[in-house]
Amino acid sequence: MKTKVQTMESLERLYSLFEADLFAVKTLIDTTLNRARNVSNDDLISHLLTLSGKQVRPILTLLAYRLFLNESQNELSSPEPLIQISSAIELIHLASLVHDDVIDDGQYRRDQLSVNAKFGNARAVTVGVYLYSMSLELIAKTRQCDLLYSLSQAVKLMCEGELFQLDSRGEMTVSVEHYLNVVYSKTARLFMSSFECGAQLAAVSQSQVVLLQKYGYYLGVLFQLTDDYLDVFGDQVALKKEKGQDFGQGQFTLPYLFLFEEVCPEEKNTLISDMKSNGEGAFLRSTQCMRDLGVEKRCETFIHGYHRAALSLLEPVSDSLYKQALLFLQQFIVDRINAR
Ligand code: FPP
């Protein structure tokens, strides 16, 4: 009789499962950055090295690689291209955040000053492309054109998502459908590729690749929905970046779209002009209004819908330590809204 695989109980356990690979990813990223160091970029490189994050996307790639392999295959160590591609994905993500902080005028990132806040926009834009070029170098080293194709599509969509989002700033007619399309493009598509790259390297079946891509879609949307929810309702300290950025930018994320549905046209106009002036107390007033009108709860229900949809996609996958790790990661993402 098969024994039931134990559930994963902590984030530490998840990281320890991939300890060697995540260490290899971090080492490769640090080495790649340090190799680029010279007299004129020394401070910038040092700052980038302090910006390491939770490595969510590399973990997805490492998980996708292991999820469908059998126990004896999983005893073998990871191939070099898996480390290279996981590192490349983290570099793409970092590059996109450096650019995103220029676009959003974000001052803090991962508990540090953002690159633009410390070095100015011109350097931040340049160093973002620099990081992106480093990721291309690592993808090239894998010699896998299909991975290059997948990631190039992801980056293309991320740019389109940012452009859609810029076009819709302050736009009164933004729909939930439009918003979800932005979320897919700017966030979920890279999640999909992170899974796809790991699965392709494990040479699993096409249907398994497709399943993971679909799952990546739901997990990515779930991630961005919780991010946008926390920008409104989250705890400033836990966030490690400023709250209310979307309000300040006139970016109508899910909480604002739901709020607009609850108020009359005059109130909607007042809220939008409050957002434009971004005066003191305006953000807090809009948050209070959302709480009073049940918007917070409605967002939570909406987010849980994506949570359930993602879970149901994993149902046919046989139980294993790696499946439990994925379930834990998903729960961890959702719990960010419960743990405020
Ligand atoms: C964070 O969004 C930003 C993204 C998810 C993607 C940004 C993408 C680009 C700038 C285009 C791609 C660029 C490169 C160099 C690959 P957010 O502002 O909602 O999140 P935040 O609250 O963390 O700032």
Ligand code: MG
């Ligand atoms: Mg931002």
